Amino acid sequence: MPEKIALVTGAGGFIGHHLVSYLVAQGHKVRGVDIKAPEYEASKAHEFELLDLRVPGNCERAVSGVDEVYHLAADMGGIGYITSSHAAITLHNTLINVNMIKSAREADVKRFLFSSSACIYPQYLQHKPDVTPLREDDAFPADPEEGYGLEKLYMEKMCQYFSEDWGFPTRTVRFHNVYGPLGTYDGGREKAPAAICRKVALAADGSSIEIWGDGQQTRSFMHVDDCVEGIFRIMRSDYDRPLNLGTDELVSVDQLVDMVSEIAGKRLVKRHDRSRPQGVRGRNSDNSRLREVLGWEPSILLKDGLKPTYRWIAEMLARKADAPHVQAAE
Ligand code: NAD
Ligand code: GDD
Numbered sequence: 001m002p003e004k005i006a007l008v009t010g011a012g013g014f015i016g017h018h019l020v021s022y023l024v025a026q027g028h029k030v031r032g033v034d035i036k037a038p039e040y041e042a043s044k045a046h047e048f049e050l051l052d053l054r055v056p057g058n059c060e061r062a063v064s065g066v067d068e069v070y071h072l073a074a075d076m077g078g079i080g081y082i083t084s085s086h087a088a089i090t091l092h093n094t095l096i097n098v099n100m101i102k103s104a105r106e107a108d109v110k111r112f113l114f115s116s117s118a119c120i121y122p123q124y125l126q127h128k129p130d131v132t133p134l135r136e137d138d139a140f141p142a143d144p145e146e147g148y149g150l151e152k153l154y155m156e157k158m159c160q161y162f163s164e165d166w167g168f169p170t171r172t173v174r175f176h177n178v179y180g181p182l183g184t185y186d187g188g189r190e191k192a193p194a195a196i197c198r199k200v201a202l203a204a205d206g207s208s209i210e211i212w213g214d215g216q217q218t219r220s221f222m223h224v225d226d227c228v229e230g231i232f233r234i235m236r237s238d239y240d241r242p243l244n245l246g247t248d249e250l251v252s253v254d255q256l257v258d259m260v261s262e263i264a265g266k267r268l269v270k271r272h273d274r275s276r277p278q279g280v281r282g283r284n285s286d287n288s289r290l291r292e293v294l295g296w297e298p299s300i301l302l303k304d305g306l307k308p309t310y311r312w313i314a315e316m317l318a319r320k321a322d323a324p325h326v327q328a329a330e
Pocket of ligand 2: 076077078079080082117118119148175176177178190191192193195196210211212213217219253276277278279280
């Protein structure tokens with residue numbers, strides 16, 4: 001019998017790259033596919049193909065001979081990017097997602113995992129910093145994040161319909177803000193943890209850094225090691241409805257900045273800029289269902305996960321020529 005292959009789409013990106021390493025370490029044969037190669041280190045995938053998954057024929061090629069699909073490829077970024085690119089994001093992700101699930105079903109793939117987002121949750125439930133953690137059933141009546149969140153919600157429903165009408169086995173995972181080493185930290189797509197690490201690393205002790213919003217907005221942040229373990233566990237579970245994957249450690253953006261500053265050993269003044277994109281006022285994950293289904297939930301505390309993240313970003317910046325104030329944390 002031919003060896004089973006796990007396909008990771010988006011394997012050139014942050015979570016996909018970590019997932020490939022995790023699956024290979026677990027003994028799986030892995031095919032990685034992306035429109036670009038991983039930026040910071042080589043992929044450990046047994047096969048890596050550069051394919052544009054907006055093109056139907058490329059999706060057919062990607063799933064050929066594959067047993068399981070971890071579908072992570074997407075046009076995505078932090079709040080700055082997703083609020084400024086509604087047309088491109090909906091166009092690209094619709095094409096990628098529709099072609100991928102169609103091809104996977106036609107190739108008789110045994111399991112298909114879709115990487116959704118906490119951005120599908122209604123904005124009317126996220127107006128306060130002390131937000132009530134979001135439960136999976138809160139998704140409707142819908143009022144998702146424009147563009148990116150709306151498309152994710154539609155694809156979630158496609159997964160459900162493929163499963164109900166055609167018996168196609170899907171898994172749907174709603175990630176809450178993921179951070180860690182090897183994630184995008186500059187260029188406009190970076191999310192808050194990486195952006196703050198970059199700003200702190202580049203700042204001289206005693207100087208000021210720009211923070212988007214008033215700093216009181218809240219989030220929960222999940223370390224990428226927890227994320228890939230959760231993805232693997234959810235793929236193996238029998239549960240085919242959407243599941244949160246995040247921590248329920250709620251912190252404000254200002255608290256995030258303080259944690260990173262402490263790791264860096266710098267005292268910095270926060271310059272709040274209320275004209276920059278802020279997204280929802282508060283967002284947290286209710287992990288009751290995740291615990292019920294898996295008997296597990298992410299456990300890496302933010303202050304612990306930020307240490308290797310800050311160290312990696314500081315090192316990357318230090319390698320670039322003119323970053324005189326950068327100090328890698330011990
Ligand atoms: P990422 O941008 O690092 O990775 C996505 C990858 O998809 C990139 O490498 C990109 O090149 C690839 N891609 C984009 N268009 C493509 C195309 N046409 N063909 C082939 N590949 C293409 O993002 P990530 O943080 O690793 O996110 C992975 C998945 O998780 C995405 O679906 C994202 O929407 C979802 N997600 C991530 C977070 C987070 O906090 N990182 C939160 C919620 C959901
Ligand atoms: N990106 C960024 N950069 N955000 C900053 C910064 C900065 O320099 N300073 C403060 N923030 C604030 C933002 O204003 C926002 O209120 C908060 O930090 C979090 O921003 P992001 O991390 O960019 O995005 P998000 O949490 O609103 O949404 C992200 O998470 C979703 C899943 O939970 C995005 O990455 C989505 O694409 C993702 O689906």
